[in-house]
Amino acid sequence: EAEVAQSPRYKITEKSQAVAFWCDPISGHATLYWYRQILGQGPELLVQFQDESVVDDSQLPKDRFSAERLKGVDSTLKIQPAELGDSAMYLCASSPDLVAGGINEQFFGPGTRLTVL
Amino acid sequence: KQEVTQIPAALSVPEGENLVLNCSFTDSAIYNLQWFRQDPGKGLTSLLLIQSSQREQTSGRLNASLDKSSGRSTLYIAASQPGDSATYLCAVLNSGGSNYKLTFGKGTLLTVNP
Numbered sequence: 001e002a003e004v005a006q007s008p009r010y011k012i013t014e015k016s017q018a019v020a021f022w023c024d025p026i027s028g029h030a031t032l033y034w035y036r037q038i039l040g041q042g043p044e045l046l047v048q049f050q051d052e053s054v055v056d057d058s059q060l061p062k063d064r065f066s067a068e069r070l071k072g073v074d075s076t077l078k079i080q081p082a083e084l085g086d087s088a089m090y091l092c093a094s095s096p097d098l099v100a101g102g103i104n105e106q107f108f109g110p111g112t113r114l115t116v117l
Numbered sequence: 118k119q120e121v122t123q124i125p126a127a128l129s130v131p132e133g134e135n136l137v138l139n140c141s142f143t144d145s146a147i148y149n150l151q152w153f154r155q156d157p158g159k160g161l162t163s164l165l166l167i168q169s170s171q172r173e174q175t176s177g178r179l180n181a182s183l184d185k186s187s188g189r190s191t192l193y194i195a196a197s198q199p200g201d202s203a204t205y206l207c208a209v210l211n212s213g214g215s216n217y218k219l220t221f222g223k224g225t226l227l228t229v230n231p
Contacts, residue, residue: 042221
């Protein structure tokens, strides 16, 4: 069964350092999402891609976060510099289409647990 | 702005009991609603997806209902088992112009005691 892959699964870093997370969506899925989930909360969308284009990055802290999906397949989320408040689970998801009225179901990867010391 | 609320925040039941988890949302103009399961430190597993035109979906011991007009959904778990212990998240999909946004509740932490 096809799955969303993420790496690393765990990352510990010191504040002010740079970190990067990688996501490989399910093959053929045009839409890719990055979410941040703080402990005890639901996931919140950071950025959404349709193919290689960003369609929503309104909640992405652009002073320190960046995301890219250069060839419209896998994606990288970067934080530079990391802050203590960035400690969270970073989840990647993909879905097959954005077509209205169709089934828009998101499939999630295992996540990357980031701890900033 | 869509807001999703899940009640209760935590629930502890003995094995074998039937239970109901509740989800409410403020904007009824949704495309679908998903229920997810999340084990500690893990990603999300989709359990059920209900389209806006549907009233309910069933999978095994799980049944999810949707009352779009009142902004409510319930997840019914029959004959609960210790393996059902996890956090259950409700999420609704709305259109935000050219894109579609999934808004999550904070989840219900379920503990099923042997």
